Amino acid sequence: MSYRTEEVAYVQTAQPAASVQAAQQQRSTAEYRALDAAHHIHPFSDMGSLNRSGSRVIVKAQGVYLWDSDDNKIIDGMAGLWCVNVGYGRKELADAAYRQMQELPFYNTFFKTTHPPVIELSALLAELAPEPFNHFFYCNSGSEGNDTVLRIVHQYWATQGKHSKKFVISRKNGYHGSTIAGGTLGGMGYMHEQMPSKVENIVHIDQPYFFGEAQGNLTPEEFALARAQQLEAKILEIGADNVAAFIGEPFQGAGGVIFPASTYWPEIQRICRKYDILLVADEVIGGFGRTGEWFAHQHFGFEPDLITLAKGLTSGYVPMGAVGLHDRVAKAIIENGDFNHGLTYSGHPVAAAVAIANLKLLRDEKIVERVKTDTGPYFQKKLRDTFANHPIIGEISGAGLVAGLQLAEDPKARKRFANGGEVGTICRDFCFNGNLIMRATGDRMLLSPPLVINKLEIDEIVSKAKKAVDATAQQLGIS
Numbered sequence: 001m002s003y004r005t006e007e008v009a010y011v012q013t014a015q016p017a018a019s020v021q022a023a024q025q026q027r028s029t030a031e032y033r034a035l036d037a038a039h040h041i042h043p044f045s046d047m048g049s050l051n052r053s054g055s056r057v058i059v060k061a062q063g064v065y066l067w068d069s070d071d072n073k074i075i076d077g078m079a080g081l082w083c084v085n086v087g088y089g090r091k092e093l094a095d096a097a098y099r100q101m102q103e104l105p106f107y108n109t110f111f112k113t114t115h116p117p118v119i120e121l122s123a124l125l126a127e128l129a130p131e132p133f134n135h136f137f138y139c140n141s142g143s144e145g146n147d148t149v150l151r152i153v154h155q156y157w158a159t160q161g162k163h164s165k166k167f168v169i170s171r172k173n174g175y176h177g178s179t180i181a182g183g184t185l186g187g188m189g190y191m192h193e194q195m196p197s198k199v200e201n202i203v204h205i206d207q208p209y210f211f212g213e214a215q216g217n218l219t220p221e222e223f224a225l226a227r228a229q230q231l232e233a234k235i236l237e238i239g240a241d242n243v244a245a246f247i248g249e250p251f252q253g254a255g256g257v258i259f260p261a262s263t264y265w266p267e268i269q270r271i272c273r274k275y276d277i278l279l280v281a282d283e284v285i286g287g288f289g290r291t292g293e294w295f296a297h298q299h300f301g302f303e304p305d306l307i308t309l310a311k312g313l314t315s316g317y318v319p320m321g322a323v324g325l326h327d328r329v330a331k332a333i334i335e336n337g338d339f340n341h342g343l344t345y346s347g348h349p350v351a352a353a354v355a356i357a358n359l360k361l362l363r364d365e366k367i368v369e370r371v372k373t374d375t376g377p378y379f380q381k382k383l384r385d386t387f388a389n390h391p392i393i394g395e396i397s398g399a400g401l402v403a404g405l406q407l408a409e410d411p412k413a414r415k416r417f418a419n420g421g422e423v424g425t426i427c428r429d430f431c432f433n434g435n436l437i438m439r440a441t442g443d444r445m446l447l448s449p450p451l452v453i454n455k456l457e458i459d460e461i462v463s464k465a466k467k468a469v470d471a472t473a474q475q476l477g478i479s
């Protein structure tokens, strides 16, 4: 039987592959580093300098801990890259992938076809998302999600006969991914400079970053309101008939965990409604429990028209992104002919199966609920108590299990370090050496641990962070 022959052939080719894998696991750190330097270009890196110092090689993980190739146990204060919400080593997700790979490893969702995992995932997302979100489009990443957002926004206005509505307003120091569309939407100048061309009709307003940018005696609420009102000024400058959408992260993640004051989002929403402009919440970090709500826009109390999802959707176990459409947008897309956009892997069955298993854990083990009522408040209080009146901590921002620590030369005067980026790197290196992963963005230190973290592990992160910040102050000669 040809079926048997194929099976035997498969087993035979599988054996050498397994022995290659065993050999790989026996390499020394030095060997890994040499091979990595010889063949691997890392994202967002200065490869010359990285290759001279050597990468940290992470070999395994469990719960909130990572192990490197020298067998150091490291506590992961960043949940990988803001994504491992259910923590490492969850068998339920591995089993879901294994089962799905055997049942149906791939089929596309183009050409009038669908499959059970993508159907079940869509129904589950509709259940978990706020009431008006009942339709989902799938992709493989947050960047692709925001590319998709642009397509949907333009298709939406075309269906409304408003063809001049083309501009999308975004924010400086926002992050929306690293495709050409994602990079253009984002407000990171260093990314813009590197691009040969950008997506047309995207403009930026200032960010609601009180500590870094508020002048004079404005309160945080007054400042946030003023920053929101820049949206109105920009709309009037471009003409409301030319503006399609505003996009923002409910709180800026990669930009430094910047939480706007409570006045910000209601004003943004009011302006979007007044001028008939779609409001897009990039929930790639904020989604799936980070703030203690399922979605960060619920934390801030506003209702977007579109939400971008990725990261925590699968807890990073496999890549997947999505866009959620508010009923009024979905209706226009559904009832007006072809929507000409799709990825080979839109709604990939393995990713969908993993997403379902992941979302069920977040729901059934009450992980999101615990972030809201228990571990989130504990983490926030612990950080604020620990760093109260610290000589180089200017503010702690955040909610639930995400936080930004502002490094400052004179916290009370809101005076930042002239060489803030270097100070951040010093602090980040002290964290690394203390076996804590805490990220630095300029002069802000970021924490975003797995949502399954317990109080003892929170204590460990905060005390390690304190040691690193103290060591940084000491190196700078500040006490």
Ligand SMILES: *Cc1c(COP(=O)(O)O)cnc(C)c1O
Residues within 6 Å of the ligand: 140, 141, 142, 143, 144, 175, 176, 177, 178, 249, 253, 254, 282, 283, 284, 285, 310, 311
């Ligand atoms: C990470 C991120 C993205 C990009 O997601 P990728 O999966 O890296 O493409 C988009 N938006 C936000 C807010 C993010 O944090």
